[in-house]
Amino acid sequence: MKLRAIAMxxxxxxxxxxxxxxxxxxxxFSHVVAPDTPKGQAAERFxxxxxxxxxxxxxxxxxxNSQLYKDREEIEALQSGAVQMLAPSLSKFGPMGAPEFQLFxxxxxxxxxxTLHRVMDGDVGKKLFAKLDTxxxxxLTFWDNGFKQMSSNKPMHAAADLKGLKMRIQSSKVLxxxxxxxxxxxxxxxxxxxxxxxxxxxxxxxxxxVSNFYTQKMHEVQKHMTISNHGYLGYAVIVNKNFxxxxxxxxxxxxxxxxxxxxxxxRDVAQxxxxxxxxxxxxxxxxxxxxxxxxxxxDWQKVLLPIQKDFESVIGADLILSANATAAQVxxxxxxxxxxxxxxxxxxxxxxxxxxx
Numbered sequence: 501m502k503l504r505a506i507a508m509x510x511x512x513x514x515x516x517x518x519x520x521x522x523x524x525x526x527x528x529f530s531h532v533v534a535p536d537t538p539k540g541q542a543a544e545r546f547x548x549x550x551x552x553x554x555x556x557x558x559x560x561x562x563x564x565n566s567q568l569y570k571d572r573e574e575i576e577a578l579q580s581g582a583v584q585m586l587a588p589s590l591s592k593f594g595p596m597g598a599p600e601f602q603l604f605x606x607x608x609x610x611x612x613x614x615t616l617h618r619v620m621d622g623d624v625g626k627k628l629f630a631k632l633d634t635x636x637x638x639x640l641t642f643w644d645n646g647f648k649q650m651s652s653n654k655p656m657h658a659a660a661d662l663k664g665l666k667m668r669i670q671s672s673k674v675l676x677x678x679x680x681x682x683x684x685x686x687x688x689x690x691x692x693x694x695x696x697x698x699x700x701x702x703x704x705x706x707x708x709x710v711s712n713f714y715t716q717k718m719h720e721v722q723k724h725m726t727i728s729n730h731g732y733l734g735y736a737v738i739v740n741k742n743f744x745x746x747x748x749x750x751x752x753x754x755x756x757x758x759x760x761x762x763x764x765x766x767r768d769v770a771q772x773x774x775x776x777x778x779x780x781x782x783x784x785x786x787x788x789x790x791x792x793x794x795x796x797x798x799d800w801q802k803v804l805l806p807i808q809k810d811f812e813s814v815i816g817a818d819l820i821l822s823a824n825a826t827a828a829q830v831x832x833x834x835x836x837x838x839x840x841x842x843x844x845x846x847x848x849x850x851x852x853x854x855x856x857x
Contacts, residue, residue: 502603503711504651506837510693512722513607517777517787517843519613519829523679524557524559524749524774525554525557525558525559525747525781526558526559526560526584527550527558527559527560527561527584527585527587528561528563528568528582528583529543529546529547529560529561529563529577529583529584529585529586530563530567530568530569530573530574530577530583530585530586530808531543531562531564531574531586531587532564532565532569532570532571532588533564533567534564534565534715535562535564535565536770536772537711537715537773538643538644538645538711538724538766539645539765540589540645540727540770541765541769542643542762543562543587543762543763544562544768545761545762545765546560546660546759546761546762547560547562549640549757549758549761549762550754550755550758551755552643552753553755553757553758554736554751554818555569557751558751559755560585561688563646566740566847567845568582568583569583571588571592571690571691574586574778575588575592575596578637578669578738579636579637580739580743581740581743582758583740584740584743585737585738585739585740586737586738586739587643587735587737587738588735588736588738589645589733589734590604590605590642590733590734590735590736591604591605591668591670591672591675591735592633594672594673595671596635597635598628598632599814599815600627600637600815600816600819601622601631601736601824602672602673602740602811603683603816603819604626604732604734604813605672605675605678605679605732606674606731606732606802606807606808606811606815606820607732607805607808608730608731608800608801608804608805609732609808609820609823609824609827610647610732610823611679611830611831612830613771614830614834615823615826615830616644616732617767618826619826619828620642620693620734621642622826624794624819624823624826629736632738632741633741634836636740636741636742636781637739637741638738638739638740638741638744638745639736639737640736640737640738640739640756640759641734641736641737641759641763642735642737642763642803643734643735643736643737643759643766643768643770644734644735644766644767644769645709645711645712645733645734645746645770646691646709646710646711646732646771646774647709647729647730647731647732647733647735647771647774648707648708648711648728648729648730648731648732648733649707649708649725649726649727649728649730650662650667650706650707650726650728650730651703651705651707651708651713651718651722651724651725651726651787652667652704652705652706652722652723652724653705653722653723653724654704654722654723654724654789655726656724656726657726657792657796658796658799659682659799659802659804660682660683662684662705663678663682663683664683664684664685665684665685665704665705666684666685666687666702666703666705666706666838667671667679667684667685667686667703668687668688668689668694668698668706669674669686669688669689669706669707670691671688672761673694673743673810673811673814675707675731675792676688677764677810677811678730678731678777678804678807679818681803681806681807682804682833685713687702687703689703691712691716694706694716694718694811695717695718695721696717697723698718698721698722699720705722706718706722707730707731708773709733709770709774709776710725710777710778710781711770711773711774711776712733713777713781714777714778714780715777719781719784719787720786722787722829723786723788724787724788724790725781725787725788725789725790726789726790726791726837727778727789727790727791727792728797728800730757732816736738737759737763742812754820769844770785775819777857779780795843797842808820808824818819831841
């Protein structure tokens with residue numbers, strides 16, 4: 501593995517040097533999902549904006565669907581310099597030596613998107629990205645997939661309804677603990693294998709944002725979905741640190757602006773895709789969709805919230821405390837806004853963004 505990494509690094513340096521000597525900066529952006537997913541669409545949007553803002557100084561080559569590297573290979577490829585940019589799921593950072601990123605796996609930490617994005621875009625996000633510096637990686641931004649819902653072939657209203665179910669998870673100690681707390685049997689499995697495993701009964705269920713559930717046709721092999729919003733699935737856009745630091749300042753500034761525009765685009769697309777996918781799952785009528793009542797949600801939270809305390813020593817009590825403080829602040833702001841008389845609300849409220857789950 502070391503020899504392979506060295507070989508990739510030497511090759512990448514040679515290619516990069518040749519390209520920059522010719523006045524062309526190439527960014528290979530590799531990812532493992534389809535071009536029509538939010539991540540895939542945002543990668544293409546970044547390409548378009550980056551090439552425009554840099555006036556042709558930069559060429560972005562997007563490689564979707566694991567064309568270059570699979571899940572387990574791509575971070576090594578980035579660190580070696582074989583590719584310059586990735587957008588791996590957040591659960592990938594724990595195994596590479598940054599367990600603090602498991603913050604995003606904690607159940608019921610983010611009650612809504614406002615809280616989530618404030619945490620990502622604020623001091624917590626900056627602290628997390630700082631953890632990557634020693635790994636040869638620079639963090640640029642966070643992209644959404646969506647809040648996760650539970651699915652299986654039996655109704656899941658109470659937390660106890662998951663007892664004994666074999667539930668597929670990503671490789672994550674937090675997600676493993678989550679399923680065990682629910683009495684389920686966690687099964688780590690590659691995403692590409694999940695549909696067949698559900699079809700053949702190798703696993704009983706899984707957790708996914710609705711867009712993943714629908715686009716992977718899991719509604720064909722799962723009879724029940726519970727809208728639990730118990731967790732979150734997202735990505736971090738990262739770049740090879742040596743490559744990024746070596747860019748001309750004006751190019752780096754333009755790429756930062758391009759990524760900002762791509763991030764706003766990606767988050768909107770992710771929300772819309774989940775909303776549309778839920779409507780399509782309901783319309784297909786092969787999966788019964790159930791939304792937890794307030795009392796049922798409280799039951800799930802009673803079982804799952806202690807996991808936050810269990811992982812304080814791994815993730816960092818300060819990060820968890822900060823995320824919970826942000827959630828409390830958002831809740832207060834929303835309550836204050838709701839209590840204001842209608843006459844005192846801004847007249848421009850007609851154009852305000854729609855409420856997000």
